Amino acid sequence: MSSSGSIKRAQDDEPNSKRPCDEIEDRLSSLPNELKTDIVSRLPIRQALKTSILSRGWKHTFSSLPRLAFFEHQFLSVPNSSRRLVELIDWTLANRDESELCTLAINFNIFEKPCLTLKSTWINFAVEHNVQYLHIIAQIEETGLPSSLFTCRTLTVFKFMARAQLLKLPSVIYLPNLKQMSLVNICFPNDILTEMLFAGCPLLLLLCIGKCGLDRLSRLTIPCPKLKILWISNCSGMDTCVINLQGTCLENIYYDGPLARNFEFGTVNRLSGVGFNITREPDDWRNDNELAEVAWNLLRDLIHVRELTLNVLFIKVLWEVRGELWQLRSFRNLTNVRLCVWPSVENEEIVMSLLGKFCHVQQLMVIIHRPIGFGHVLRMEMHPEKYNLDGVLKHLEHLEIDYFGGFELEMGFLKFFLGNAKSLTRVILRTPGMIVNSYGDDRFHHDDLNQETADELMRLSAAYPTVSMTVFDVNHTYN
Template identity: 30%
Template sequence: METTCVIQKTQKKQKLSEKEDIDGNIKGLGSLPEEVLRHILSFLPTRDAVRTSVLSKRWEYLWVSIPNLDFDRYIYDKRKLVERELLMNFVDRALCLRDSSSVIKRFTLCCDELGDGFDVVYDSRIYSWISTAVNHNVQELNLDIRYFSLPSCLFTCKTLTSLYLNMWWNILKPPTTICFSNLKILTIERVKFSNEYLTQQLFSGLPVLEELKLEDCSWGNLKFVTISAPKLHSLSIFEMLDDDIERSSDLCLVMIVGDSLKEFYYKGLMSAEYCLYNSFSVEKAEIVTKPEYDRKPKNIARFLWNLLIGLSGVELLRLSSDMVKVLSNSPEFLPHMPMFNNLIDLIIVDKSVDLDCTVLLKILQKSPCLQTLNFSEGISLSLNREEDDMILDPVPPCFLSHLKWIKVGNYFGNENELFGVKILLENAVVLDKIIITCPVSCYKKFERQVKVFTQLFEHPRRSQNCKIILEFL
C-alpha cells in the first residue's frame, strides 16, 4: 500500500509539472509579437490554426491573417449534408473575418463534391471564395473542384504565380480577356477544352510562364491550338493510357512554340498531334506511348516521327519500347530520322527491346556523341540472328568513339538476352563498363549465378578496359 501511495503522489506531481510547463509555454508564446505568432501559425493546417483561437483572448483572431489557407475535403463527408454545410460555413467564416489588407499567399480549395454546376447556392459560394482570394492578392491558387464557371477576375490576376486547376472532366469556360502577367507555374488536370478561340486565348496569355503541365485533359472537337509562352522551359503532357478519356473523331493539332523550352515530357495514346516548332533548345525529353490501344497506328507513327524531328537537339532522351515498336512498323518514315548530334544519354523504358529493331539501330546510327545507353527493362536478340555479324553494320559511330556506359536491366540469363549483350560487347570499342541488373529471385541458386558469370565474363570484349558489373536487385 505504501508503494502505491508513493507512485500516486509522484504521478500527481508530474502532472502538475506538465501543466506548469504548458502554461509557461503559452505565456512565452504570448509575449511574442503578433507578426511572429502569425508566422508560426502559417505552418499549421488551417483547421489547427483556427483551433488556437480558444487559447486566450489575444489568440482569438490571430488566425484570420495567416497567409496560407487550405480547405481540403478532410472535414467533409459527402454522405452527410450536415458536414457539407459545416465546410461551407467554415470557409465563409475564414474569409469574412479576414482583414481586407491581408495578403493570401496560398489558397487551396479541394472540395470536388460541393460544386456541380447545378446547385446555384453552393456554386455561387465557390465563385465568391475564389474572387475573395484574388482580391487578397493570392499568389498560389490550388483548385480541385467539380465546377463549371470560374470568376473572370481569376484570369487577369496580376499577383498569381502558381495555378493548379482540376475540374474533373468538366468544360473550362474562360473569359475573352486573359492575361496571367506573373503566372510561372500552371497545372491543368481533368479539363475539357471546348471553345477553340478561348482555349487559344488561354495559351497565349502566359507571358512569363515557365512550367506547364496538362494531365488527363480532353481537346474535345478542337482542330488547332497553339501553345506559345516565350519563357516556357518545361512542358509535360500526360494522357490516360486507356480508353476512358473522351476523344473526338478528328484529332486536334497542338503546335508548341518552344523558343526557351528545355524539357518536354509526353505520356499517353497520342489523342492529339503534338508538333514542336523552333524547339532546338530542348535538352531533356521523354515519349511514352502504348500502341496496343491505338486506333490509327499509321497516324500515331507519323505523330511520333514529327515529335522526334522536333527533339533533334536533345541531350537526354527517354523512349518507351512500345513507341519504338510503333515506329518500326512504319518503315516509310525511316529515311526522315533526324540527326541527334547532342544526344548523350538514351534510355529505353517499359519493356525489353530487341537489339535488331530497325528504329533503335537508326537512332544509334544518328547519335554520334552518345555516351550512355540504358535498356532499363532488358534487351534481347532473336535466336535466328545468333550467327549474324551484320546486325550492327555499319557499326554506329558512337560505338567507335563515345559510348562509355551501357546498362541492361531485368537480365534473366536467357539465350536471346545473352546474344544481345554479346553483340554490344563485340562492337563497343571504348566501353568502360556494362552493368547487368539481375532480379535476385531468379538467381537464388549458386549454380545459376556461376553460369551467368561464366557466360558473360568469358565472352570476348572489343574494349580491353571494359568492366562487367553484375547487380542483383
C-alpha cells in the first residue's frame, strides 16, 4: 500500500505532469494576441493593468494596448489619487513597447481646485506613436500644448477641453488627416493664428466650438474646404466678432448664443440644415434694429437650405424689419421647419410672413413658449390672403405643436391648418406637462389639457378623418 502511494507521488513529481492551474494558465496564454488585446482594451485602466499577472502570455499585452484611457473619477477611492494617477500615466507610457497608440484619452476634473495638469511629454509620446484619436480634458501647462501636436500626420480626431485657458498656437500648423475637431472652454489668441489653425486642417469634416473665448478676435475665419458640419455654442465675444465661412462643402450649421456682429458665407452653397438658437447678453451693446439687420441678412443668405430652425429671440428681433420680409425670395428647397414662438400677435405676424416664403414646407414644428406666470394669451386671427400661404398650404404634410395648452392661439393655429392644408396627413400635439416629464424642463406650465379642450380635439379629429391626430398628454394619449 505504501509502495503504491510512493509510485503515485513519484508520478506527481514527474516533470511533464501538469497541475490544473497550469492547464488554465496555458489556455489563457494560448488565446490569440488580438483577442487578448481586445479583452484588455475594454477594461478600465486599473483593471487592465492587473491582467499582466494572469499568466506569462499576458505580461506584454498591457504594454501594447492600442487604446489607453485615464479617467480621474475612476481613482477617487484610491489614497493620494491625483499623485497615483499621474504616476500610473507616466509608468504606462514608460513601459510601453513601440506599437502604435491609436487612442489616448485623458479626463481630469478641471473644475476642482487645484486640478491636475496635462504633461507635454504625454502628448509628445502619443504623437511619436502615431496617435489617431486624442481626447483631452485637462488644464494645460503655461507653455501650452506641445508644437508636435499641431503637425501630427496621423491624428484624425482631436477633442480638447481646457480650463478657460489661452490656446497658444505655433507658427506652423498642418494636420493633414484631421477629420473631427472639438474645442471647448479655450480662448483663441488672435485672428491670424486662429485662421491658420483651421486652414491647416484641409480634410476637416466636423468642427465644434463650445464655450470658447472669441474676445481677442475681430473675425473668426474658418477656411476648411471639406468642412460639412459646424457647431458654435455659447462663446463669449460673439457679439463683436464677424464669422467668416469659406468651405464650399458646408452642409449643416448649428449656432447657439448671441448673434455675431455679422456672418459672411463666402462660397458656401451646399447648406442643407441650419439651426439658430440666439440669446442676448445683458451687456450686448446693440439695439433691436442692429440685431434685426443681422438676422435679416442671415435669412437672405439661407434661402437654399432644406431644414431650418429658428428660436424665439430670432423671430422676435425680426419684428423690427417686418416691413421688409416681403422682399425675401422664396425658400424653394425648404421642406422641414422648426419655429419657437412667444404667443403674441407680433410673433404670429412674423411666423405667418415667414411661412408665406416657405412655399414647399412639408414638415412644420411650432413650439409655443409660455413661461410661468403668463396668463393672458392674445387672440390670433388668421388672414391667409394677407400672407400668401398658398405654397405651404399645398405641400404641408406633417404638423407638430409642442407645449400645446389648448389656448385660443394654439387652437386657432391648429384649426387653420386642418381646414386649409390640402396635403396634411399627420398632426402631433404635446402638452407642457408631457414635455416636462420627458425632458425635465421646468420653465413652463405643467398643466394638462382640461376636459373641454380634450373634447374639442376629439371633435376636430372626427371632423378631419384623413388627418391622423395624436395628442400626448400627461395622463392620456388621444388618437
